[in-house]
Amino acid sequence: MENNVRAILDGLNEEQSKAVQCVEGPVLIVAGAGSGKTRVLTSRVAYLLAGGVDPSRVLALTFTKKAAGEMKERIGLMVGAYKARKLVMGTFHSVFIRFLRDYSESLGYPREFTIYDQSDSVSAVKAVVKELNLDDSVYKPRDVLSRISNAKNNLITVSAYKADRNAIIADTHSRRPRLVDVYERYQQRLKQSGVMDFDDILVNMNILLRDNPQALRDISSRFSYIMVDEYQDTNVAQYIIIKKLSSGHHNICVVGDDSQSIYAFRGAQIQNILNFRKDYPECKLFRLERNYRSTPTIVEAANSVIEHNAGRIPKKCFADGDPGEKLHLIQAYTEQDEAVEIVSSIQKRMRTDGAAYQDFAILYRTNAQSRALEEQLRRRNIPYIIYSGNSFFERAEVKDMMAYFKLVVNPLDDESFKRVVNKPARAIGDTSVKALEQAARELGTTLFRAAFADGLEGYGLRTAAVQKIRTFCAMIDSLNQLVKTMGAFDLARQIADRSGLYELYKSDTSIEGMTRFANVEELVNSVAAFEEERRDEAEGAEDLFTLDDFLENVSLLSNVDITDDEDTNNKVALMTVHSAKGLEFPYVFVTGMEENLFPSQSMLLSQRDIEEERRLFYVAITRAGKAVTLSYAGTRMRNGRHESNSPSRFLREIDSRYLERPIEEENEGFGGSRDALNGFPLRSNPSHRERWTPPVHAATGGHAHQGVPAPSAAAAHAPAAVDPNFVPLPMTEFRTGQRIEHNRFGFGEILEITGKVPELKARVRFDDLGEKLLLLKYAKMRLAK
DNA sequence: AAAGCGGTACTTTTT
DNA sequence: GTACCGCTTT
Numbered sequence: 001m002e003n004n005v006r007a008i009l010d011g012l013n014e015e016q017s018k019a020v021q022c023v024e025g026p027v028l029i030v031a032g033a034g035s036g037k038t039r040v041l042t043s044r045v046a047y048l049l050a051g052g053v054d055p056s057r058v059l060a061l062t063f064t065k066k067a068a069g070e071m072k073e074r075i076g077l078m079v080g081a082y083k084a085r086k087l088v089m090g091t092f093h094s095v096f097i098r099f100l101r102d103y104s105e106s107l108g109y110p111r112e113f114t115i116y117d118q119s120d121s122v123s124a125v126k127a128v129v130k131e132l133n134l135d136d137s138v139y140k141p142r143d144v145l146s147r148i149s150n151a152k153n154n155l156i157t158v159s160a161y162k163a164d165r166n167a168i169i170a171d172t173h174s175r176r177p178r179l180v181d182v183y184e185r186y187q188q189r190l191k192q193s194g195v196m197d198f199d200d201i202l203v204n205m206n207i208l209l210r211d212n213p214q215a216l217r218d219i220s221s222r223f224s225y226i227m228v229d230e231y232q233d234t235n236v237a238q239y240i241i242i243k244k245l246s247s248g249h250h251n252i253c254v255v256g257d258d259s260q261s262i263y264a265f266r267g268a269q270i271q272n273i274l275n276f277r278k279d280y281p282e283c284k285l286f287r288l289e290r291n292y293r294s295t296p297t298i299v300e301a302a303n304s305v306i307e308h309n310a311g312r313i314p315k316k317c318f319a320d321g322d323p324g325e326k327l328h329l330i331q332a333y334t335e336q337d338e339a340v341e342i343v344s345s346i347q348k349r350m351r352t353d354g355a356a357y358q359d360f361a362i363l364y365r366t367n368a369q370s371r372a373l374e375e376q377l378r379r380r381n382i383p384y385i386i387y388s389g390n391s392f393f394e395r396a397e398v399k400d401m402m403a404y405f406k407l408v409v410n411p412l413d414d415e416s417f418k419r420v421v422n423k424p425a426r427a428i429g430d431t432s433v434k435a436l437e438q439a440a441r442e443l444g445t446t447l448f449r450a451a452f453a454d455g456l457e458g459y460g461l462r463t464a465a466v467q468k469i470r471t472f473c474a475m476i477d478s479l480n481q482l483v484k485t486m487g488a489f490d491l492a493r494q495i496a497d498r499s500g501l502y503e504l505y506k507s508d509t510s511i512e513g514m515t516r517f518a519n520v521e522e523l524v525n526s527v528a529a530f531e532e533e534r535r536d537e538a539e540g541a542e543d544l545f546t547l548d549d550f551l552e553n554v555s556l557l558s559n560v561d562i563t564d565d566e567d568t569n570n571k572v573a574l575m576t577v578h579s580a581k582g583l584e585f586p587y588v589f590v591t592g593m594e595e596n597l598f599p600s601q602s603m604l605l606s607q608r609d610i611e612e613e614r615r616l617f618y619v620a621i622t623r624a625g626k627a628v629t630l631s632y633a634g635t636r637m638r639n640g641r642h643e644s645n646s647p648s649r650f651l652r653e654i655d656s657r658y659l660e661r662p663i664e665e666e667n668e669g670f671g672g673s674r675d676a677l678n679g680f681p682l683r684s685n686p687s688h689r690e691r692w693t694p695p696v697h698a699a700t701g702g703h704a705h706q707g708v709p710a711p712s713a714a715a716a717h718a719p720a721a722v723d724p725n726f727v728p729l730p731m732t733e734f735r736t737g738q739r740i741e742h743n744r745f746g747f748g749e750i751l752e753i754t755g756k757v758p759e760l761k762a763r764v765r766f767d768d769l770g771e772k773l774l775l776l777k778y779a780k781m782r783l784a785k
Numbered sequence: 786a787a788a789g790c791g792g793t794a795c796t797t798t799t800t
Numbered sequence: 801g802t803a804c805c806g807c808t809t810t
Contacts, residue, residue, distance in 0.1 A: 063799040093800045118798085137793090198800045233799075266798060366796055371801090425786075556800060578797050600796055616797080639795060640801045 004050045008043050008078060012036075019286035020044045023051070023225065026280035027253040028273070032317040033302070033622035034293025034584065037255055041229060042071050044253065045087065046078040048225055055079075055086035059223040059245070062091055063230050065557060067582070071229075085537065088223070092238055093198065094556050096205045100196075103208050103215050110194040112483075112548055114410040115555040119399075121145055121197045123415050128185045131441065132178065139176055147171075148183050152199035153235040153267030155206055158184045193412045193446055202237035209244045220245045231256035231276070235267035243279070250280065258313050259306050262578060262616045264608075274313065287315045293584050293625050295324025297658050301628070302621045304655035309611045326660040327621075329651070330631035335369070335592075338633040339376035342589050345629060346382065346572065349587060353626075357383055361573040361585040363620050365598040368638075369591060370574050377572060378741070387575035392523075393557070397505060397516040401523050402554075404495050408479040409548045412446040421447075421472055424504040428472065432465040448473055475499070488547045492527040496520065530554075577620045588624035590617070593632040594645035617650045739784035740764065747784055 031037035076084035231254035246252035332338035440450035599613035
């Protein structure tokens with residue numbers, strides 16, 4: 001035992017070690033970026049267990065599955081997988097769902113309630129807005145949902161909302177006085193469908209703990225120690241749950257960094273961490289200030305930025321060793337130039353430092369900024385991966401299959417019902433669905449139930465249509481009978497088969513169709529993988545892992561969870577700063593350092609918002625281990641317009657001692673003689689210039705050379721002569737057998753050229769996408785080098 | 786039911 | 801610039 005403990009504490013610094021051993025009473029661990037937070041958390045759990053605590057009495061809450069999984073694994077290595085598995089460790093949502101299932105009936109939900117994801121919720125709001133005859137250009141479903149979500153995060157139920165004068169006044173001011181009605185009806189519909197949205201999980205958990213004293217006792221008495229990761233990102237609903245669950249013993253340990261609170265727009269309350277000491281005056285505070293990730297220069301630069309924020313928990317992060325490189329700065333004319341310079345910088349770094357692709361991350365404030373970067377990375381054949389919203393689970397075909405899964409598990413789910421009732425085509429058209437919806441509304445029930453009501457003809461449904469709908473429902477119902485008796489994978493296959501979806505996608509032999517089919521297959525295979533994984537965990541216990549388990553698991557996954565190691569292997573990572581939180585890379589580029597972009601335009605309004613943007617910038621810088629490069633462009637295309645913005649105020653907030661060179665103070669917008677400013681010429685990449693210089697024969701005619709932007713800033717504004725009959729020269733240069741590179745489709749080989757100028761077409765076999773017929777007039781492609 | 790249009794809107798998004 | 805939605809067209 002003594003040995004165990006020594007092994008656990010071995011290698012921890014003094015503060016870490018103290019935090020690990022302080023297990024009784026409230027504890028606040030303020031963990032700076034790269035300070036070994038995960039190590040402390042895992043060691044602390046291991047320490048608890050080494051002290052004889054039953055692992056099932058430890059509750060540890062995180063925000064992502066990935067974080068929970070990593071911690072569990074590391075604890076497993078320390079104390080053995082058997083013990084680690086008994087820990088109640090997971091995301092807020094996944095842990096609370098399990099509690100809610102046990103008490104679902106007392107809350108008015110079926111035990112098999114399912115979860116609506118964001119897009120389900122938006123569709124449901126959209127349906128309600130329509131139902132209430134409101135204008136969806138005023139009651140924009142996304143905005144309305146975000147208001148509802150905001151209310152829920154603050155535990156404002158429909159009745160509380162109605163009583164909330166401020167909320168009602170705010171809605172009236174934004175000319176949406178009936179927002180509360182949408183909220184009410186939306187809530188009714190979800191409940192009727194046996195569905196919770198993400199926020200409901202937290203709201204209902206609160207309702208349960210408030211209204212059901214037995215549940216409160218049962219649940220809170222199961223745990224003696226509670227730990228919460230990323231505490232700065234908790235919202236009001238989470239805060240109260242945590243408080244209630246720990247009220248019996250006060251063994252509550254929260255870990256976080258107020259400087260990294262960046263989710264206020266989703267209801268996160270930085271006050272939660274700032275006020276922890278007021279909530280628990282007897283609390284012990286530990287500051288993890290030693291940074292093991294970054295160079296002293298990076299740490300100091302980050303400090304100098306965050307010091308501009310008021311209202312922080314005092315702490316002074318530091319790092320030892322070689323100070324390291326100063327922060328680099330790229331000043332570019334346009335976002336294309338910015339991208340070019342970043343890419344060359346990556347290539348240079350790979351040569352000089354022997355770095356690999358996966359050592360680099362390119363961060364930006366908004367997803368739209370990835371485009372120019374992608375183009376340059378492709379052009380130079382640099383492998384990259386974008387962490388973004390368009391994930392596997394957002395593809396239409398995957399959503400279709402998922403909707404079938406959801407509907408089979410919960411036939412009352414109206415959104416899933418509508419999505420798949422006529423997919424594949426069953427001659428149940430819009431008119432029939434509309435009529436069924438009308439019937440359901442008047443009967444106060446769901447589509448599935450309404451389908452079996454008498455007198456549907458009265459709603460304008462023909463007997464034949466009713467028949468078809470019922471046949472569909474009967475199929476869903478018979479599959480539903482299998483949910484509890486059949487393994488997830490077998491049932492998934494049956495659903496794919498009997499729904500006709502498999503056949504639908506299989507029969508499409510176009511390139512896109514084949515991709516879609518592959519995605520559907522992949523989803524079904526992932527059910528198999530899930531079952532296997534669960535079986536491994538159960539270590540031979542003959543449990544049945546069913547489709548509802550799978551759904552619950554998958555509906556609570558995030559992008560980061562989905563991206564697997566193979567995808568990230570040896571690739572440059574592109575992502576928003578938000579997505580980068582919690583990650584680290586040796587070399588980090590923070591792009592688009594311009595006013596109105598970073599900080600974002602809409603965040604310039606209030607002090608509170610600007611501080612959140614500053615924390616975001618802090619997060620960006622502190623991702624880096626060895627070097628940070630900041631970049632901005634004098635002009636960039638935004639929303640179809642060229643925009644010029646001055647360099648970000650955040651650049652000036654960095655203590656100049658840590659900057660490679662000063663920031664240009666002035667900016668007259670694009671077009672001025674920038675080179676003369678402060679004597680700091682804009683860097684321009686020579687190879688880039690060369691590349692873009694138009695060939696002489698094209699330039700002499702006074703014609704624009706297709707696809708070739710003018711070489712310099714001055715020329716970029718010179719209007720090009722427009723001749724509708726002019727055929728750009730490069731087009732005619734293509735020959736059969738040539739290797740080409742297309743902007744969107746990547747590399748390929750020309751198999752055949754057909755048609756006459758200017759309607760020349762090329763049949764191209766792309767390496768990744770197979771054959772496509774391209775009209776040369778429009779195709780953005782060039783010869784591959 | 787797909788394709789073709791015109792109008793619109795466009796921060797971030799751990800669950 | 802473009803992606804997406806909803807409407808009209810074939």
